[in-house]
Amino acid sequence: MDNDLHDIALTVNGAAYNGRVESRLLLSDFLRHDLKLAGTHVGCEHGVCGACTVLLDGEPVRSCLMLAVQANGHAISTIEGLASPAGDYTPLQQAMHDHHGLQCGYCTPGILMTMTAFLDEHASPSEDEVREALSGNLCRCTGYQNIVDAVMTAASRMRG
Amino acid sequence: MKPAPFKYIAATSLAHALALKSEHGDEAKFLAGGQSLMPTMNFRLARPTVLIDINGIDEVSGVDLSETGPTCIGAMTRYRTLERDARLAAAFPLIREALPEIAHPQIRNRGTLGGNLCHADPASEMPALAVALRARLKIQSSTQRRWIAASDFFLGALTTDLQPDEMLTTIELPPLGPRTGSCFMEIARRRGDFAIAGVAAMVTLDDDDTCIGARLVFCGVGEMPVDASDATDLFKGEAISDKAIRDVAALAQNMIDPGGSVHASADYQRHVAGVLTERALTTAHQRARDGQ
Numbered sequence: 001m002d003n004d005l006h007d008i009a010l011t012v013n014g015a016a017y018n019g020r021v022e023s024r025l026l027l028s029d030f031l032r033h034d035l036k037l038a039g040t041h042v043g044c045e046h047g048v049c050g051a052c053t054v055l056l057d058g059e060p061v062r063s064c065l066m067l068a069v070q071a072n073g074h075a076i077s078t079i080e081g082l083a084s085p086a087g088d089y090t091p092l093q094q095a096m097h098d099h100h101g102l103q104c105g106y107c108t109p110g111i112l113m114t115m116t117a118f119l120d121e122h123a124s125p126s127e128d129e130v131r132e133a134l135s136g137n138l139c140r141c142t143g144y145q146n147i148v149d150a151v152m153t154a155a156s157r158m159r160g
Numbered sequence: 161m162k163p164a165p166f167k168y169i170a171a172t173s174l175a176h177a178l179a180l181k182s183e184h185g186d187e188a189k190f191l192a193g194g195q196s197l198m199p200t201m202n203f204r205l206a207r208p209t210v211l212i213d214i215n216g217i218d219e220v221s222g223v224d225l226s227e228t229g230p231t232c233i234g235a236m237t238r239y240r241t242l243e244r245d246a247r248l249a250a251a252f253p254l255i256r257e258a259l260p261e262i263a264h265p266q267i268r269n270r271g272t273l274g275g276n277l278c279h280a281d282p283a284s285e286m287p288a289l290a291v292a293l294r295a296r297l298k299i300q301s302s303t304q305r306r307w308i309a310a311s312d313f314f315l316g317a318l319t320t321d322l323q324p325d326e327m328l329t330t331i332e333l334p335p336l337g338p339r340t341g342s343c344f345m346e347i348a349r350r351r352g353d354f355a356i357a358g359v360a361a362m363v364t365l366d367d368d369d370t371c372i373g374a375r376l377v378f379c380g381v382g383e384m385p386v387d388a389s390d391a392t393d394l395f396k397g398e399a400i401s402d403k404a405i406r407d408v409a410a411l412a413q414n415m416i417d418p419g420g421s422v423h424a425s426a427d428y429q430r431h432v433a434g435v436l437t438e439r440a441l442t443t444a445h446q447r448a449r450d451g452q
Contacts, residue, residue, distance in 0.1 A: 004167045023168030023211070026202075045161040046199035047267060059240070059269045065198040066270070069168055070191075070213065114266065135351040136264025 008072040012037065013081025021068045028052045030068035031078060039079035039109050043138070050137035053110035054078050060114045079109035082116065092116055092154040101150035103141035111137045115151050125155055163201040170213045177214050178302040178327060184210045185324040191215070192236055192275030195267045220274070220329045223248055230296075233331045235274020243268060252333060253452070254293065254342040254360055258285045261344070264352045274328045277310075280384065282317045283354035285346065288379035290331065291387050292342075292360035298330035307332075314384040337373070340364040341448030343440040346380070347432050349423055355380040356424040357433040361440035363392075363400065363448045371395035376408070376441070381418040381433050388412040392441075400445050409437040 004023040011017065012035060021030055026045075031037045031054070043049035045064045052063040055077035063076075082090050089097065092115055102108045111134065118125070118133040125133075130151045134144065171177035181188055188210035189197060200206040214220070214236060221236040225247050233242070239262060242248060242255060249256035262268060262276075262285055276286045277297070290297075290310035297313055299306050299322065313321050322328065336342075346358030357380050364373040374392035377385050391411035394404055413434040420426035 004165065006168060022165075024163040024165055026162065029162070045202050047195060047263075050264070050266065053266050056269075060266045061269050062195075062266050064202070065194050065267075067168065067191075067194075067198075069170075070194075070215065072170075118265075132260070132351070133265060136266045 006069045006072070008069055010071045010073065011075045013077055014075075019068075023067065023069050025068045026064055027054070027066040027068045027071055027076070028063035030071070031063060031076070034068075037078050037080050041106055041109050043106070048138070049107070050110040050114065051107050053113045053137065055113055055117055058117060058120070060117045077113065079112055082112060090116065090154075091157045092119060092151065095150040095154035095157065096147070099146045099150040099153060101142065101147040107137055107139045107141075111139065111147060115154075119151070119155055119158060123155065123159055125151070127152060161202050163198075164204055164207045166208055167210045168213065169210065170216055172216065174217055174219045174300070174327075174329065175302070177212055177217060178300060178325070180210070180212045181327060182302040182325040184212075188212055190275075190278075190327060192278075193238060193271040194275075195263070195271040196275065196279040196281065214327075220327075225251060226335070228335065230335065231333045233273055233333070235277075235328045235330060236272050237274070239268035239271050239273070240265075242273065252293065252336070252342075253447075254289055254344050254362065257342075258289055258344040258360070261285055261346050261348070261352075261355070261358070267352075273331060277313070277331070278320060278322060278328050280314055280316075280318050280320050281354070282383050282385075283358075283380040285344070285355070285358055285379055287314055288358065288360050288377045288385040289344070291385045292362060292375045292377040293333050293336075294375075296332040296334075297328055298332065299326050300329045301325040301327070311385075311387060317383045319384075336362075337364050339366070339448050339451065340373075341444040341446065341450075341452060343443040343447065345436045345440045345443075347436065357381050357418070357429050357436060359433065359436045359440050361437065361444040363395070363441065363444040365445075365448045369399050369449060371398060371400050374441075374444075376412055376437065378412075378416055378433060381416040381429050383419075386416050388415040391415060400441075402442075405438055405441045405445070408441060409434045412437050 041051040043051035189208035191213045221234040224232040295310040342362040346355035362375040418426045418429035
């Protein structure tokens with residue numbers, strides 16, 4: 001079969017991208033290989049581990065379970081877009097740092113994207129709600145407690 | 161771990177999607193939320209030559225809730241939309257209770273009700289709920305439309321009554337009667353995993369607290385949703401007692417045929433199904449009495 005190519009136009013972290021992609025290219029691979037945004041990690045490629053989570057129009061989704069061509073006309077946010085251009089961390093990133101919410105760091109981009117969207121909707125979450133929101137992101141290092149602590153701290157700091 | 165090549169077509173309307181499916185038949189797959197199809201394509205367990213993306217079709221999305229008549233849910237309605245619909249949650253507490261058990265928030269942001277039903281995973285929650293709620297499914301092709309009861313739609317594991325040129329477009333739920341209480345429970349190894357066993361229970365009482373109807377449907381313990389409602393015939397015309405609930409659970413345990421897996425033996429699945437049945441019926445009964 002000849003390559004089935006499609007022109008797409010989307011924004012990633014606010015920047016407009018136009019590209020031509022093969023239909024079977026996963027969004028995760030488009031971000032990593034075509035756009036060189038390798039901060040989005042790929043773990044299981046079947047939607048279980050959550051490492052590849054990005055925001056699609058503000059909502060966390062698995063980028064390994066979407067085709068790049070499906071992102072046409074949409075806004076994608078990745079880990080590279082969280083810190084300010086000057087390098088200042090978001091409150092969640094800072095709290096993850098303060099609480100040692102990561103060890104090997106492989107799952108961290110997916111967790112940051114998931115919990116960034118979660119904190120947008122939940123200003124005063126309970127610890128149970130945080131754990132529920134985290135349930136779709138596997139971390140094999142931390143045991144999760146420090147991640148939960150970080151999200152609770154970030155929520156508290158964001159409330160001011 | 162990458163999909164085999166295929167031709168991608170973004171359908172622009174329902175008619176367009178149905179015409180494409182009619183043209184390509186079994187070679188083509190509809191791409192709805194993709195949360196089951198994409199993993200199977202990544203593993204190359206599914207290798208459709210044509211992928212018809214129906215995400216751009218608004219006609220088959222959304223909830224049309226009726227106070228008196230049936231409620232219609234478009235097949236492309238995402239779980240997240242259902243989760244955020246307070247009126248739907250009030251009208252069908254069973255759906256509200258089951259939604260958080262379905263995978264994870266990221267999956268629910270994409271996954272659709274219709275896609276889930278058509279995938280017909282035996283461990284999936286929504287097929288069991290559709291049977292428990294006596295849903296009717298609207299099936300369309302480019303030339304015909306028909307309705308089928310959810311109980312007739314599921315034919316086996318990953319197998320439905322859908323023909324190669326057809327699409328499930330609408331899920332219709334009849335209103336619940338007054339004094340109906342419901343409860344969904346499941347046990348999974350980890351939050352969001354497929355259930356070792358799950359059960360949807362519904363109990364309807366008359367003004368004297370006599371049971372005038374009950375539903376009991378399992379997921380994860382057979383090739384498709386298992387309707388064990390006949391076991392609740394013990395309740396009919398009686399005020400429900402703890403003993404009757406235990407007896408119904410014992411009957412129901414003998415109506416299922418779990419396959420067992422590395423995660424749980426068939427005996428353990430049957431045990432869990434029995435325990436969940438007792439708990440879910442007790443809760444549904446309580447809710448019916450309390451008017452919840």
